[in-house]
Amino acid sequence: MTRTAADRGREVRRRLVQAARELVPERGWTAVSTRTVAERAGVAPGLVHYHFASLQALLAEAAVGALREMIDGVGELLQQARTPTELVDLIAAAVDRYTGTDPASLLAVETYLAATRDPGLREQLGAVLDEFRDGVARQLREQGVPDPVATAAVLAAVVDGVLLHRALGPVPAVAQVLHRIVAEGEH
Template identity: 55%
Template sequence: MPKSIAQEENMAHLSAERGKATRRRLLDAAVALVPEVGWGGVTTRLVAERAGVAPGVVHYHFASVTDLLIAAGLGFTAALLDQLAAELSARQDVGEAVDWLLAELSRYSGTDPASLLVVELFLAATRLPELRSLLGEQVGRFRATVASWLTERGYRGDASAAAAMLAASVDGIMLHRALDPGLDLAALGGPLRAMFGEGTS
């Protein structure tokens, strides 16, 4: 018997959902693999094995492993930056926000999977113009959100420059944590608070 329109629509919906789930597994596999083997070490075979799919499925969803890695990396950093921006913006006091940020960064050792993924992503961005542009847009949006938040909190200096300094501090702290695991993040609170305190009302 021919399928009804409703049956065909339901099958199409299920197929689309399976496709989304498979794509999600591929992205998750790439996010997990980059810290383990490095950006250049990720292959179609490794991704397929980690995601539990046939190798051909990888290229059905992504034109190349590089495209997959870019999508996976940018998805990770978008979520991370959005969370940081939201948490900072929710705090009324700049000093309180700095303390929260340092406490949050203390969760990362600099050699943990998340930190390694971000480092690999930044390094790849120096070689891939598309990634550099898209990652730059993400960082730019984060800095713009922080700049607006600083202005709303009475910061009287160059809020855009201050936001850039804060973003660079986050990156720098994570790099230094990898080299100096004993780095006392709490001790950095004073200098950071002083930097922003001088420009607030």
């Protein structure tokens, strides 16, 4: 079957996004260049700007897309929780998959840092986090946890904090502490 120009274009775009997802954790957001992304993707550098308005637009799409996939996966997992304690245990188990120095953790850290300097990226990343917090808050509300919106925000912040701290050294298990935060909903 013959591939069309549109198919080839989608494949180039996919390869550029994948290359960016790999390079940001390896080199850091600001050390990724058009040339390095193109080399990693196996395409001419001019194709980066053909497919994306800028290198920053490519990096944002790659990083936000990867983080959305991570968060959506955790959100789907959390749907299994029948109690606030189970919800916390599922969050803790999901976080335990990340060391703080693995590529996904580093991509998250780099993206958060870049978002402090890029309002467009901050808005995109904020939308992903808002969706996650809203989903957790909805579950907490259904499970009777007081102030579910604030509790969901704290749980999400704890996840981020644990990943940041793990990059520097071991972090004690947080599930027991988080159980106390949501325990009021189980009475």
